[in-house]
Amino acid sequence: MAFPKVEELTDLIRPVTDARGFDIENVKTVKAGKKSQVVVAVSGDEAPTLDQLEEVSNELSELFDDAEERGTVNFGAGYTLEVTTPGIDLPLTExxxxxxxxxxxxxxxxxxxxxxxxxxxxxxxxxxxxxxxxxxxxxxxxxxxxxxxxxxxxxxxxxxxxxxxxxxxxxxxxxxxxxxxxxx
Missing domain, CATH: 2.30.30 (SH3 type barrels.)
Structure with missing residues (x-):
């Protein structure tokens, strides 16, 4: 299986964020040698707390690990996951x-x-x-x-x-x- 596309990861992530009432503002992947980096920016009507971001990160990590075991995604020799908020420089488009x-x-x-x-x-x-x-x-x-x-x-x-x-x-x-x- 090839390195996952942003659209595939977004579809994989959406049930986790939807369950918490968060919107996915951005998903970015960087293939860096054997390792990969996945950055997920989420927001909500109430800004996510650090504890909530940690919970989402843990859920997504389990989700990604399971998907890799099933062979539906391939991050190479592992990945680093960062779950964050978009910050104030997010253009207002929606x-x-x-x-x-x-x-x-x-x-x-x-x-x-x-x-x-x-x-x-x-x-x-x-x-x-x-x-x-x-x-x-x-x-x-x-x-x-x-x-x-x-x-x-x-x-x-x-x-x-x-x-x-x-x-x-x-x-x-x-x-x-x-x-x-x-x-x-």
């Missing part, structure tokens, strides 16, 4: 990424926004446009139209007006805005 980062600053194409509420049905997100003085602006955009968004680390306390907007429901914010335009 609705769940936006929902999980509500209230945080994101950088999109050189501009900075605060993530507001999402509309699950239409897969739109409210982007709050920070302003130095006055009220923040609001943009309602389809998530599919936003590319390259990443979370920005914020050291200062966010303005209360931005936090209040981010905490409102999608309907409350969207009805007061014009889609795709700043409401100033």
């Amino acid at each position: 609705l769940r990424h936006w929902r999980r980062n509500r209230g945080r600053l994101v950088k999109v194409g050189g501009e900075t926004f605060r993530v507001g509420p999402c509309d699950e049905a239409t897969e739109q997100v409210v982007l709050i446009v920070p302003v130095k003085k006055g009220e923040p602006g609001v943009r309602v955009v389809p998530i599919s139209d936003v590319s390259g968004a990443v979370v920005e680390i914020e050291f200062n306390t966010p303005p209360q007006t931005e936090i209040e907007l981010a905490e409102k429901s999608f309907g409350e914010v969207a009805e007061d805005s014009t889609t795709g335009k700043d409401d100033k």
Whole structure:
């Protein structure tokens, strides 16, 4: 059997992560000589704890060992398994990424926004446009139209007006805005 493809490993891993309510954000394999490295990044609505990551790692290790014994995967002369979280540099590409980062600053194409509420049905997100003085602006955009968004680390306390907007429901914010335009 050949070295496992990422898609095969993802299918093998999915029941373990699904059972815990985690999403697989990335699976990476590196064949390094006789040994192999498998890195699995998982996330959830609640960030996984170190204990949970250890439990997933132990389950996946058993799963991989069993699959190797059955001959369904071949890691060569063994493997190193790393189970981690994706970190803040994960690009926001899925609705769940936006929902999980509500209230945080994101950088999109050189501009900075605060993530507001999402509309699950239409897969739109409210982007709050920070302003130095006055009220923040609001943009309602389809998530599919936003590319390259990443979370920005914020050291200062966010303005209360931005936090209040981010905490409102999608309907409350969207009805007061014009889609795709700043409401100033």
